[in-house]
Amino acid sequence: MTIKLYCFGESGNAYKAALTLELSGLAWEPVFVDFFHGETRTPEFRALNPMGEVPVMVDGDVTLSQSGVIQDYVTSKSGKLGGRSAAERREVLRWVFWDNHKLSSQAGTVRFLMNFLPEDKRPDAAVIAFLQARLRSAYKVLDAELGKRDWLVDDVFTIADIACCGYLYYPEPFGFDRADWPNIDAWLDRIAEQPGWKHPYDLMPGRPSDRA
Secondary structure, three states: OOEEEEEOOOOHHHHHHHHHHHHHOOOEEEEEOOHHHOHHHOHHHHHHOOOOOOOEEEEOOEEEEOHHHHHHHHHHHHOOOOOOOHHHHHHHHHHHHHHHHHHHHHHHHHHHHHHOOOHHHOOOHHHHHHHHHHHHHHHHHHHHHHOOOOOOEOOEOOHHHHHHOOOOOOOOOOOOOHHHOHHHHHHHHHHHOOOOOOOHHHHOOOOHHHHO
């Protein structure tokens, strides 16, 4: 049975789930969600996910939301990308939770405010500056860790890496320049060299140019 992932290309959280599925080797297909025309606020979508968010994964009678939960499910089902021991799995989850709280939550918010809101609805510049300062703190943590090893968990590529890279391939400006973070830059290249890797706009339907 083919797994369905409800998603759209601009969503970094959906990208984490989509890239995990793609690199796991499981059969899956994207289902486009028209976020920018309000689909996640419709009764039909809320019946699928009361949280009103993507990604949502449907695998037979299993329906899951939240990228980290989907990633964990995929590792369990495929036997890939989840670490090789209980200790490694705990470390994987530590980084997934850190990303969700410290990195992606800030990056997703800043990117949306700077690029996808009409200019007359954007917040004061001080709000953007505050969030970008929090992002820089997260980049420092990530860059320092990647100065010690190629991957976030021991010497193995896992969903920890996929979670933390979720927003960092997007071209829209939000306060991240790869040139400023050499260890992150090299790590993003290593991830992009994984067999089957795709850019978010190539992996999922929906991109800003569709609405231009």
